[in-house]
Amino acid sequence: MTEHAIWGGNISFGQVAVLVKLHPAIREKRIQFSLLHKRDLVKLKRQMVCSLDGAPVPPEDQARGFELEGGRYILVDPAELEKADPEASRAIEVHEFVPVADIDPVFLERSYFLEPGEGDTSAERREGKSGTVSGSRAGPREGTVPVFRALAAALEEMHLAGICTWTMRKRSYLGALVSAGKSIRLNTLRYASEVLKAEPLASAGEALSTRELAIGSELIDHMTGSFKPEQFENRHQQRLQELIDRKTRGQKVPLTRPRRRAATEPSRLLSVLEASLKKVA
Amino acid sequence: MSPEVWRGTISFSLVAIPVRLVEAISPDRVSFRMLHREDHAPLVSRMLCPDEGKIVPREEIIRGYEFKPGKYIPISAAELETVAPERSRTIEVTAFVSSSEVDTVYFDHQYYMVPMKGGEKPYRLLVEVLRRSAKAGVASLVLAEREFPVIVRSVDGLLAVNTLHYPDDIVTTSSITKTGDNTSAKTGTVPRRVGRSRSEGLSPVFAGAAGMNAEKERMKRVIGKMVAKFDPEKYADQRRERVVALLKKKMKGNSLVQAPEVEEADRKVPADLVAVLEASMRKGKKDE
Numbered sequence: 001m002t003e004h005a006i007w008g009g010n011i012s013f014g015q016v017a018v019l020v021k022l023h024p025a026i027r028e029k030r031i032q033f034s035l036l037h038k039r040d041l042v043k044l045k046r047q048m049v050c051s052l053d054g055a056p057v058p059p060e061d062q063a064r065g066f067e068l069e070g071g072r073y074i075l076v077d078p079a080e081l082e083k084a085d086p087e088a089s090r091a092i093e094v095h096e097f098v099p100v101a102d103i104d105p106v107f108l109e110r111s112y113f114l115e116p117g118e119g120d121t122s123a124e125r126r127e128g129k130s131g132t133v134s135g136s137r138a139g140p141r142e143g144t145v146p147v148f149r150a151l152a153a154a155l156e157e158m159h160l161a162g163i164c165t166w167t168m169r170k171r172s173y174l175g176a177l178v179s180a181g182k183s184i185r186l187n188t189l190r191y192a193s194e195v196l197k198a199e200p201l202a203s204a205g206e207a208l209s210t211r212e213l214a215i216g217s218e219l220i221d222h223m224t225g226s227f228k229p230e231q232f233e234n235r236h237q238q239r240l241q242e243l244i245d246r247k248t249r250g251q252k253v254p255l256t257r258p259r260r261r262a263a264t265e266p267s268r269l270l271s272v273l274e275a276s277l278k279k280v281a
Numbered sequence: 282m283s284p285e286v287w288r289g290t291i292s293f294s295l296v297a298i299p300v301r302l303v304e305a306i307s308p309d310r311v312s313f314r315m316l317h318r319e320d321h322a323p324l325v326s327r328m329l330c331p332d333e334g335k336i337v338p339r340e341e342i343i344r345g346y347e348f349k350p351g352k353y354i355p356i357s358a359a360e361l362e363t364v365a366p367e368r369s370r371t372i373e374v375t376a377f378v379s380s381s382e383v384d385t386v387y388f389d390h391q392y393y394m395v396p397m398k399g400g401e402k403p404y405r406l407l408v409e410v411l412r413r414s415a416k417a418g419v420a421s422l423v424l425a426e427r428e429f430p431v432i433v434r435s436v437d438g439l440l441a442v443n444t445l446h447y448p449d450d451i452v453t454t455s456s457i458t459k460t461g462d463n464t465s466a467k468t469g470t471v472p473r474r475v476g477r478s479r480s481e482g483l484s485p486v487f488a489g490a491a492g493m494n495a496e497k498e499r500m501k502r503v504i505g506k507m508v509a510k511f512d513p514e515k516y517a518d519q520r521r522e523r524v525v526a527l528l529k530k531k532m533k534g535n536s537l538v539q540a541p542e543v544e545e546a547d548r549k550v551p552a553d554l555v556a557v558l559e560a561s562m563r564k565g566k567k568d569e
Contacts (some may be wrong), residue, residue, distance in 0.1 A: 013504075031426065036342070046329070047327055049325055050320075050322050050324060051322050051324065051325050054336065056329065062316070062318065066313055066314070066528055072538070074531050084527055107513055150500040155504075160508065180386070191518050192514045194307060194309040198437035199438065202437065203396075208409060223294065223374075224378065227383055229430075237428075243360065257366075259370070263298065263400055266402040
């Protein structure tokens with residue numbers, strides 16, 4: 001089945017312009033739960049209530065406030081906020097190219113696959129609308145495909161990512177264009193201000209001996225393989241489905257108490273490492 | 282301090298370290314509080330039973346699964362835990378890989394792992410050895426009813442845990458790329474491998490290898506002039522800046538309201554932003 005594009009834009013840098021369409025790269029299939037009333041198993045609905053008297057407050061009586069200290073708020077109208085929305089645009093502006101390895105995974109947020117766009121990017125196509133991407137409409141504009149392919153190949157060979165910004169659905173995004181085989185992927189990146197720093201959480205402590213470090217390194221070397229994502233199978237979801245099936249058939253679920261592993265004593269670290277190494281070597 | 286999301290043990294071979302996971306990401310959007318228009322009392326989110334039209338207290342709320350339209354079966358947290366009794370308490374590192382091997386498409390969320398009492402020394406060993414070898418541990422993490430593949434990395438003296446997507450959840454490029462070649466519409470390979478064994482999908486007009494190469498070389502020259510170091514600090518959320526500017530303006534205009542005092546347990550005020558605004562207000566007053 002061919003997937004629908006969610007947005008179309010124009011990648012531009014230097015003299016280069018490439019029309020592209022975005023497809024979400026991730027489709028999660030997962031079992032969803034609902035919140036129920038214990039007594040009658042009725043599905044509950046979320047409701048905003050007044051913290052003063054606990055009474056439900058309908059949407060028309062709700063106001064938006066930015067909280068300052070001491071219970072003071074700045075009231076803000078939805079119309080005022082709308083003015084802060086970035087201007088609608090089709091431009092995906094590439095500012096610079098950086099080594100892919102420079103981008104720490106903490107910044108990676110969401111992935112989209114790109115495909116060469118068609119001549120007209122003015123109409124935003126949404127899911128569910130008729131006229132799919134692979135429909136009978138005209139193919140990519142002449143010239144778009146080779147430029148797209150050339151960009152994909154160049155990124156691949158240079159191990160570079162194009163850092164870009166664009167506006168999509170009233171939000172401004174930061175992203176990285178990376179090669180994905182013959183195609184191009186667009187990763188949205190988190191803003192630096194959204195990433196919490198590690199340093200404040202780090203703590204010094206007892207020093208490690210050279211021997212502990214050496215045995216530890218050797219142990220990890222012995223346990224090293226190549227990254228094989230195919231081995232990740234979502235068996236958890238299957239087992240969860242089995243649990244649900246058992247429950248719907250009215251069968252009891254025997255409760256198991258999770259085992260907790262005993263922590264390695266700091267004084268025994270070296271001997272535990274040595275025993276581990278013997279096991280894997 | 283970031284909120285704790287999980288508490289348990291990380292293990293590799295015979296070594297076991299008590300740890301907890303905290304958030305590494307904090308959405309930096311300016312967040313607003315919904316208020317009651319009448320009295321400016323903050324609103325809180327509660328669960329309403331539509332049948333009785335009543336707010337349901339927390340202890341009467343349970344989780345359930347809709348097995349038929351409108352029919353629910355309750356599932357307790359203890360029952361959920363039976364799905365993965367060990368893994369829900371232990372992140373067991375089964376192998377180590379080179380950090381750079383993991384394609385960017387797999388990354389989802391990041392947490393930091395912090396040692397608990399008594400775990401500091403083996404924790405520091407893992408941090409140090411992973412840092413020196415530029416390796417990451419491969420494991421899985423169970424959070425509530427979900428299980429994620431994860432990698433454990435050494436980042437600035439801490440262990441970071443990155444949840445990954447399952448390869449099955451990754452849409453293949455072949456299912457979206459219009460190639461004029463119908464065989465490519467099948468799914469089943471992970472993106473890394475896509476394209477290698479398949480036809481390139483170039484339309485005949487552009488399939489000329491020489492033309493393609495020239496185009497690529499031209500592209501490389503343009504790109505080569507724009508190479509830089511990645512500096513995420515350079516980029517700011519435009520919308521956030523505008524909302525902050527709007528708030529500053531409104532603050533000078535003194536359009537503040539006072540909420541009545543209410544006791545609440547879970548209140549959060551973004552301290553840094555408040556400081557910025559308070560400072561701007563003081564400045565505004567001085568200017569007058």
